[in-house]
Amino acid sequence: MIDIARVAGVSPMTVSRAFKSEGSVSETTRAAILQAAEDLGYVFDSTASNLRSQRSDFVAVTIPSLNNANFADTVGGLSEGLKARQLQILLGYTNYDILEEERLIEQLLRRRPGAIVVTGGRHTPRARRLLENAGIPVIETWDLPEAPIGHVVGFSNAAAVRGMVDHFVRQGLTRIAFIGGDADRDTRGSDRRAGFVAAMQAQGLAVDRLIAAGPPPISMREGATAMGRLIDTMPDTQAVICVSDLSAFGALTECQRRGLAVPGRYSIAGFGDYDIAAVAVPSLTTINPFSRAIGTKAAALILDVLDGRQDGPALLPITPELLIRESSR
Amino acid sequence: MIDIARVAGVSPMTVSRAFKSEGSVSETTRAAILQAAEDLGYVFDSTASNLRSQRSDFVAVTIPSLNNANFADTVGGLSEGLKARQLQILLGYTNYDILEEERLIEQLLRRRPGAIVVTGGRHTPRARRLLENAGIPVIETWDLPEAPIGHVVGFSNAAAVRGMVDHFVRQGLTRIAFIGGDADRDTRGSDRRAGFVAAMQAQGLAVDRLIAAGPPPISMREGATAMGRLIDTMPDTQAVICVSDLSAFGALTECQRRGLAVPGRYSIAGFGDYDIAAVAVPSLTTINPFSRAIGTKAAALILDVLDGRQDGPALLPITPELLIRESSR
DNA sequence: AGCGGGAATGTTAACGTTCCCCTACTGAAC
DNA sequence: GTTCAGTAGGGGAACGTTAACATTCCCGCT
Numbered sequence: 024m025i026d027i028a029r030v031a032g033v034s035p036m037t038v039s040r041a042f043k044s045e046g047s048v049s050e051t052t053r054a055a056i057l058q059a060a061e062d063l064g065y066v067f068d069s070t071a072s073n074l075r076s077q078r079s080d081f082v083a084v085t086i087p088s089l090n091n092a093n094f095a096d097t098v099g100g101l102s103e104g105l106k107a108r109q110l111q112i113l114l115g116y117t118n119y120d121i122l123e124e125e126r127l128i129e130q131l132l133r134r135r136p137g138a139i140v141v142t143g144g145r146h147t148p149r150a151r152r153l154l155e156n157a158g159i160p161v162i163e164t165w166d167l168p169e170a171p172i173g174h175v176v177g178f179s180n181a182a183a184v185r186g187m188v189d190h191f192v193r194q195g196l197t198r199i200a201f202i203g204g205d206a207d208r209d210t211r212g213s214d215r216r217a218g219f220v221a222a223m224q225a226q227g228l229a230v231d232r233l234i235a236a237g238p239p240p241i242s243m244r245e246g247a248t249a250m251g252r253l254i255d256t257m258p259d260t261q262a263v264i265c266v267s268d269l270s271a272f273g274a275l276t277e278c279q280r281r282g283l284a285v286p287g288r289y290s291i292a293g294f295g296d297y298d299i300a301a302v303a304v305p306s307l308t309t310i311n312p313f314s315r316a317i318g319t320k321a322a323a324l325i326l327d328v329l330d331g332r333q334d335g336p337a338l339l340p341i342t343p344e345l346l347i348r349e350s351s352r
Numbered sequence: 353m354i355d356i357a358r359v360a361g362v363s364p365m366t367v368s369r370a371f372k373s374e375g376s377v378s379e380t381t382r383a384a385i386l387q388a389a390e391d392l393g394y395v396f397d398s399t400a401s402n403l404r405s406q407r408s409d410f411v412a413v414t415i416p417s418l419n420n421a422n423f424a425d426t427v428g429g430l431s432e433g434l435k436a437r438q439l440q441i442l443l444g445y446t447n448y449d450i451l452e453e454e455r456l457i458e459q460l461l462r463r464r465p466g467a468i469v470v471t472g473g474r475h476t477p478r479a480r481r482l483l484e485n486a487g488i489p490v491i492e493t494w495d496l497p498e499a500p501i502g503h504v505v506g507f508s509n510a511a512a513v514r515g516m517v518d519h520f521v522r523q524g525l526t527r528i529a530f531i532g533g534d535a536d537r538d539t540r541g542s543d544r545r546a547g548f549v550a551a552m553q554a555q556g557l558a559v560d561r562l563i564a565a566g567p568p569p570i571s572m573r574e575g576a577t578a579m580g581r582l583i584d585t586m587p588d589t590q591a592v593i594c595v596s597d598l599s600a601f602g603a604l605t606e607c608q609r610r611g612l613a614v615p616g617r618y619s620i621a622g623f624g625d626y627d628i629a630a631v632a633v634p635s636l637t638t639i640n641p642f643s644r645a646i647g648t649k650a651a652a653l654i655l656d657v658l659d660g661r662q663d664g665p666a667l668l669p670i671t672p673e674l675l676i677r678e679s680s681r
Numbered sequence: 682a683g684c685g686g687g688a689a690t691g692t693t694a695a696c697g698t699t700c701c702c703c704t705a706c707t708g709a710a711c
Numbered sequence: 712g713t714t715c716a717g718t719a720g721g722g723g724a725a726c727g728t729t730a731a732c733a734t735t736c737c738c739g740c741t
Contacts, residue, residue, distance in 0.1 A: 024697070034721050039699060047719055064485050069462040070403045071697035075726050079399070089431075090424040099418055102445070111459060114443050116431070130440060133398040156393050243631040272631070279633040299628065302572040302601070304608040353727070363691050368729060376689055400727035404696050684741085691734070697726105704721075711714080 030059040042067055073135065082110050082325060083131035083139040087119045087209070088240050093295050093314040094142065097164065100318020101140065108326060110137065117142075119208045119239040125150040132157055138325045144168025144175070145210045160328045162321050165211055165312075171336060174328075176321045178341040180211050181218025183310050186345050187264055187292050188222035190308075194351070196261040196290060199223065200232030202249045202274060203266030209239035212266045215294060219264060232257055236270055246273025254281065261290065262351065268293035268300045271307050275350065290351040305349030312343045359388040371396055402464065411439050411654060412460035412468040416448045416538070417569050422624050422643040423471065426493065429647020430469065437655060439466065446471075448537045448568040454479040461486055467654045473497025473506070474539045489657040491650050494540055494641075500665060503657075505650045507670040509540050510547025512639050515674050516593055516621050517551035519637075523680070525590040525619060528552065529561030531578045531603060532595030538568035541595045544623060548593060561586055565599055575602025583610065590619065591680065597622035597629040600636050604679065619680040634678030641672045 024038045031038065033052060040048045041056040048056075059065075073079040082105055086094040102112055115131055117124040125147045131139065138159050144166040146154070154161045154172050161173035168175065191199050204216025216233070223230045236249045246265055250273065253260055265271035271293030278285045285291055285305060293300055296311035320339050327333035353367045360367070362381060369377045370385040377385075388394075402408040411434055415423040431441055444460055446453040454476045460468065467488050473495035475483070483490045483501050490502035497504065520528050533545025545562070552559045565578045575594055579602065582589055594600035600622030607614045614620055614634060622629055625640035649668050656662035 035697090036699080036722080037720055039697095040720085043699085047717095049719065052719080064481075066458065066461050066482070066486075068403075068464060068697055070399055070408070070464055071726090072699075073726095074397075074399045074403050074696090074728085075698045075700075077726065089418075089428055090421055092419055095419040095424070102418075109459075111463075112443070114441070129395065130438075133396050134440075135397060135399055152393075153395070157395075243627050247631060269627075272628075276631050276633045298572050298598075299601075302576060302605050304605045364727090365692080365729075366690055368727095369690085372729090378689065381689080397727055400696090401729075402696095403698085403726090404728045405730080406696065682741105684739105686738090687736105688738105689734100689736080692732085693730105695730085696728090700723105700725080702722090705719085707716105707718080709714105709716090711712100 024065075026063055027056060027059045027065055030063065031056045079135045079137050080108075080110050081113045081134055081136040083113045083115070083128075083134065083136035085115050085117055085124055085127055085131070085139075085141045087117050087142055089114075089116050091240060092297050093312065096314035097142075097318040097321075100315040100320075101322045102318070104319045104322020105325065110325075119206075121145060121147050121150065121208075121210075125153075128153050137329060138162065140164060140321050140325075142166075143210050144171065144177070146172075160325060162324060164317050164321060166214070167340070171338070174321075174324055174337045174339075176317050176324065176339045176341065178312065178343050179218070180214035181221060183294070183312070183343040184215045184218035184264065185222040185225075186343075187294075187308075187310060188219060188226065190345060190347065191262045191264075191290065191292075191351070192226050192228070194262075194290070197228050198232065198257075198259055198261045199228065200234060200253055200257065200260045200263045201266075202234045202246060202253070202263060203236040203241050203270050205233070205235040206238045209241075209266075212239060212241070215266055232260055236266065241266060241270045243269050243273035243276070246270025247277040248273075250274035250277040254278075254283070262292070263289060264292045264294075266294060268295045268297040268307060268309050271309070271350075272299050272303055275303060275305075275307065285350055286352055292351055296346060300346075300348070303350075308348045308351035309346050310343045311346055313341050317341060353394075355392055356385060356388045356394055359392065360384045408464045408466050409437075409439050410442045410463055410465040412442045412444070412457075412463065412465035414444050414446055414453055414456055414460070414468075414470045416446050416471055418443075418445050420569060421626050422641065425643035426471075426647040426650075429644040429649075430651045431647070433648045433651020434654065439654075448535075450474060450476050450479065450537075450539075454482075457482050466658060467491065469493060469650050469654075471495075472539050473500065473504075475501075489654060491653060493646050493650060495543070496669070500667070503650075503653055503666045503668070505646050505653065505668045505670065507641065507672050508547070509543035510550065512623070512641070512672040513544045513547035513593065514551035514554075515672075516637075516639060517548060517555065519674060519676065520591045520593075520619065520621075520680070521555050521557070523591075523619070526557055527561065527586075527588055527590045528557065529563060529582055529586065529589045529592045530595075531563045531575060531582070531592060532565040532570050532599050534562070534564040535567045538570075538595075541568060541570070544595055561589055565595065570595060570599050572598050572602035572605070575599025576606040577602075579603035579606040583607075583612070591621070592618060593621045593623075595623060597624045597626040597636060597638050600638070600679075601628050601632055604632060604634075604636065614679055615681055621680055625675060629675075629677070632679075637677045637680035638675050639672045640675055642670050646670060 115127040204212040292308040300307035533541040621637040629636035
């Protein structure tokens, strides 16, 4: 900036003002400054700016996995909502591990973000403390935590699955299995499984068809393997709810390989409304969690808090939508 | 740090050393300092550290889309390779738009990253200039640019598709179509299409079955739509190469909905070796671009450059692998 | 006792911005 | 002619850390 100031014949302070598009710089001066900057190949230094102004244009975000369309959609929504303000997303992934999340949160807070968005509502005590003391807006997503740290944008994974169980029961199906959600690490997955168990019990049905699919992320292949085990051990199963659409699609392919009709012999449902659920033949019954809306709502909330339009902690509920498709008709 | 220094009875400089795990701090002092820091709820300020030391622990990365398993794998590989060094990834996505890429690159360079990894080898002149003058290692990936800016980790998209065309020709198929790659914006997609055209001409075959799939990202649904158009207009087509596995799977589902055998009536191939290609029934012939290896190689290269083990610009070629599966047998 | 050397720690200034408080000038109102 | 408000711009210090250099201390050796 000192170099630019020299070339443009002004003080460094004026150069700074020109870049911040503050008022009190005349248009001619500003133009001269921006031209000089371009000529000199100057690139603004956000590091120094953030240090001096004690505020940053970062928003930190933690997600379990990069390679998951649902979370990617949430980040996409966030990114879109924050772009207008020139807020940049600092993304980290936890690999479905709350210990890794703790490390990651500390790393991210070192950058002094202006806000932090985390996936899920379960954290290590230390991570919780870090978030509480960070002095910035904290938003928990994809869950409805019992004791929120700050703001919440999410839904009850358990309640969403209950709706799916009720759907099958209305169709007269009673021997219903659940694939996945066995790993503690995936808290949303195990919440879905717990919701399945509770819903089955509420309907007075036997909960004897829980199939493990291993540690997250649960892929299509693991869904197929789990479905194979289910068919081998409990062939009289009528319907299968999978922890995600990916495993549901895997389960579907296993049926196709064995020549078992879906629907007909087995009804299958997933979770997440991934692209594949709509395109698969048969299309997959699923639950749309409005992943992108979670991101856009979180972004809007961040702007509201930063601008002082939002005072106390906000609770923005999402209502997942049951999508009945060919695989359960 | 001043507060911690007071509590621990040392100077701020010693506190700084304790956090940098430099040698010359006695173990007792270090323990006292870390304890004091924990008690005070101190979180290290990377912003100030980066400003003063004039180096950062950021690596900037641009990818076309968050929601693409191939690029997510590359980022995953990068992330894994850089984690040991505490290097954090600063991710931005360009939405397949080189103008957006230019804006993004400038934004990212403002953070003074230690290196930058970009997807693709085609950039706006200004973006190119920014990268050349950034004074940090630049790595172009997923492509083999004619005039690389710095380092390259990639492969020729055109050459990879040539291998696929040759595979079909060896099977005696001659009426081969290509779906996608019509949008300039997706440079890798259009390179694949150009490779298809060149390979067909080299084989002396007619290039009269190019089906547009619209602007990227090309989804499963668009693959299905394009396949529908192909079947309607040129039903005597024998084989279809799609710009990615997602569109290939979409094409497959369109055949299934119409009761047309794959393989048999139509052979189908994709690109990218996405999970779905292996799991689909029939499994999809595809090309494995070793997405994750691109990331791990780029990460290793960055460390080599930063440590002075790599002098000139490196060219690390990737050799994509043709995977013949059920959809083309 | 005196000296050399290495490990542990301290002091000062600086990284590139921006906050805060000023000054100079212009033009309009009285 | 004086006052006053408003606009454009400047000067100096400070954000929290660390590079560079300086100092202290302890130990072993002659």
